[in-house]
Amino acid sequence: MRDTDKPMNMPRWWDERRYGLLVDTNLAIVPAWGPIGQNADAYQQHLGSDPDSSSRPHAPLAEVLAHHRDRWGHIDRFDDFLPLLTFENFDAETWARLAVESGMTYSVLVAKHHDGWCWWDAPNTERTVTHGGPRRNVLAEYAAACERNDLSFGAAYSLLDRGDERYPEASYVTDVIHPQITDLVTRYGLNALWGDGERGHDTRHWLTPDLLERLREINEDLVVNNGWAIPGPDRASTPPSIRTFEYVLPDDIIDEPWEHRRGIGSGFGSNQIEPPEHHLSGFDIVALLTEVVAKGGHLLLSVSPDLDGSVSTLQSKPLLDAGSWVRRYSTLVNNSMPWSTWGDEDVRYLVVDDTLHAVDISGRGRFAALAKGHFQVDSVERVDDTASPSDNDATELRFRQDDNGLQIDLKVAFGHSRADTTLEIAVYRLQLSEPERPIELFEPTPATPVPLAPLLASADPGDVVQLGDGTYSGPATVPAGVIISGLGPGRTIIRGDGGTSVSLERNARIEHLTVSGVADPSTSDPTPIVEVVGPYATVLGCHIKGRVAVRADDALIRASSAIGVLSTDATRLSVSRCQFDGTQWGVGVHLTGGGDHEIDSCELHQHLCAIRVVDATGVVIRGNNISARWWGVHLEQTERAHVHGNQISHTMRAVDVDGGTQALIEGNAVADGDSGCVVEWGAAACHVNGNRWERCRIGLLAWEATGLHESDNRSIDLLEPNRALVIGP
Known part of the structure; x- marks a missing residue:
């Protein structure tokens, strides 16, 4: 079984809270539009107003230029959207309750996006939503709501600023970025600080190692992501760092702390043209969350409010559909560890209290990793609720185990669909033991890779070098006219x-x-x-x-x-x-x-x-x-x-x-x-x-x-x- 020791340098809150809500606040929620598959929160960039040349050739986008011409022809500058950002229906408690009812345990709000607008009364700038648009300290209200609802709170901050004329001068770094980030951590007790927009400049420009070292002194439980342009040797004295994956998952279990971040739709931001079928369903969210956790990660799902401050049903409904299952199995989500393998498209494997649990995503009760030669399955129980596990919450089932894996005897064959709104994704508790193995007279030794280059040293044009079963070590150059053939x-x-x-x-x-x-x-x-x-x-x-x-x-x-x-x-x-x-x-x-x-x-x-x-x-x-x-x-x-x-x-x-x-x-x-x-x-x-x-x-x-x-x-x-x-x- 896999070593399930938790990372020693991570604060306790991070280890016990695996599923979070990212609230993607930015001025692009007014047009709320992008080509399907693109990030709607990048509307400003797609119009072509981007001082950061590294974003090319993605801007400008002809699709956005055509839409803006037809819908927003009277808006000459991106900042002219601000008066339309009314937020008259904004209620921080509603946002926090959405996270809680979705089964989430932490939340991150975008304090400053690439457009440079700050969502709190940030120091050293007039570009805040307390001066225009909502004229409210949105971040402060949401931070308080998260505290009331036992949600660990964090903020995301973009080093890129498309609106401040001082960017990217050195004075902007020392007079704006550092004071603003310090203000966030000091006044709002952040547990997480996610950076972004560091591209185009290195740590010598951003001076982030010194900044993050000071922040760690303010809050020793602060966690940061890998968006701060900090090379490995400079991380020793900074807060623990999280590796971020956006819209892509690692292939296998990762031992270092990591987080998967994506939107409910096919891109970040609220996109009014994107149809429901391009959004995650409740089933998709449970399948994604369990895969992430089974690979040792955290999941941060993003929603973007409408210009009135509400979250659309298109975004909230899938979260709530999944929430009933996530709350029911909260222990499995937040207090489990990866097994020796994460699973496959049909099943996820997780360990709770040294006991293997299997999440049956496909609903077919087939588990290929539990083949007879590898493990002896002694019992299988269906678990009704891991939030309060007890001897009474499980039903023992019949099963058969052979060389193809484990098959649970289900009375009714059934499967799951991404369109399911009532999620009955089964969780099974499995008791395993070591199978009987023949006595080995000799201790097996791993095969040593065979160097390939010497096998090619004397090969002439027209020769076929036939390789057998096993591993050969490179690097090697195949000479002119020579064929290497494997099995x-x-x-x-x-x-x-x-x-x-x-x-x-x-x-x-x-x-x-x-x-x-x-x-x-x-x-x-x-x-x-x-x-x-x-x-x-x-x-x-x-x-x-x-x-x-x-x-x-x-x-x-x-x-x-x-x-x-x-x-x-x-x-x-x-x-x-x-x-x-x-x-x-x-x-x-x-x-x-x-x-x-x-x-x-x-x-x-x-x-x-x-x-x-x-x-x-x-x-x-x-x-x-x-x-x-x-x-x-x-x-x-x-x-x-x-x-x-x-x-x-x-x-x-x-x-x-x-x-x-x-x-x-x-x-x-x-x-x-x-x-x-x-x-x-x-x-x-x-x-x-x-x-x-x-x-x-x-x-x-x-x-x-x-x-x-x-x-x-x-x-x-x-x-x-x-x-x-x-x-x-």
Whole structure:
């Protein structure tokens, strides 16, 4: 069983409060609008008024410019929204009760967003909502309500400031940021201080180590996140730091303190155009919360109030639907520890009082991790309420255990749906013992990885180096014309010790194996696991636990899986029948320069951008199945690109032609995104023909585009029915 010792440097409140509410207060709640899949709280940035150049190329967004033109044409400056922020229905007690009734135990309010407006009577600025808009100290009222309702209270503060002319001068840091943050911690007794907006400057500019060291002296129970630009060596004397994951979960259990942060919808902020099906349901929240806790984390769900200060039913109802289950099993949420494995899509495993509990998300009573050879299951009880566990709150059940796992005998076969409003997600208490094992005459010894480089030292062009079962250690370079063949990705593994694990020279090939490295593939580390350095190299039938970099012509990547592929100044790259799964950030296939590339019949999911092509000619993108956060296919300054026959769903921009000439976009099927196609910023002589756009907000958006030819496109069930074609400015 996994070591369940809690982190020694964390305050007790953090260990015992795992589920929180983030109240995303900012001036963007007045327009309350963004393309579906984008952050509505970034409305100011999307208009193009952003001094922080690192946010490009995400701003300005043509969709927001078009909406602002049509709806808010009389608003010239973002700050002109302030008088409309009335907050006449704001009641801090109602916000706090929403958190409590949702089963939450802590709450964080955004004290200052990137727009620079402070939600309390902050020192050294006139940009506060006590001087305009609500003319109330919203933060003070909410902090008091949290205290009355036993919610640990925290504040989020953006170092970025789009409204103060003093930003980002050194005097702004010392005269504004430091006094304001100190004021928050001193006057309002914060338990949590979440930073953001640190990008573009380092700790020498923000002086955050000194600041946080002083704050720790004020409140030794203060916890901060990793948004303060503090390198590792400077953290020893600062408050305990939390690693933040936004809209993406780690793959496995993480031992260090971490928090998953996301909105109820597909982006942060209240978005009035986003339909209910793009929001979490109560079932989704319970499934998410239990996965987070089973992986050792905390969950902070964000809501954004309306301009009158109320929280919409669209956001509150899923929280309350989940709340009945969360309150019922509060001990499981707040006082459990991860087991040896977190679970899978069907079940979550948690340990309470040294006893294993299983949360049956699928409702099928099947638990694959409890196979007979690994554990002996002695008893299974259904637990009705872990908030007050007793011998009377459980019903013992019949079950069978075999090599495929544990199967509970359910009288009625049933399953759960994300649309369920009455949540009956079962929790089982399991008593385990060690299975009988044969006596081992010899103590097993772990296999030692075999160095790969010596096996290739004498290989000549045309040789096939056959690898067997087991692990081989890199790094290694596959010589020109040599093939490395494994027994399958699950059997033959090449593992690097840092940096690139395998490099391929001219005509070299790797096939039927796994390549991994020591870097965390969920991070933005650009170091590739596999690198193509010679022409005509091939990757076939491999599982790459990271990224592939292509730096030579005529490379072939086929029937393989990876996080992504990066090609720079190469030509004729062919990527086909591959699976690329991202981490909600980054690009799946990123092609810069060169030409005549083909991306064919691939699966690309969970990236910020699935396919991006920059400054390339004659690229063909066809027959792919894509879902991504912001871009499906993004063409930047390309010539003669051909995008056809792709299926793209749940993606903000299915196809984005950003400059360039003669793009042909035809025969693509798009569903459940914001737009079917965007042609923008100088794109010329583009043809958009025969596409199908279903359940999107709009069909085709042309913004500062010339020579556009569009025909035979079908728009079905658009959220804005009369917006099959939008032209601007």
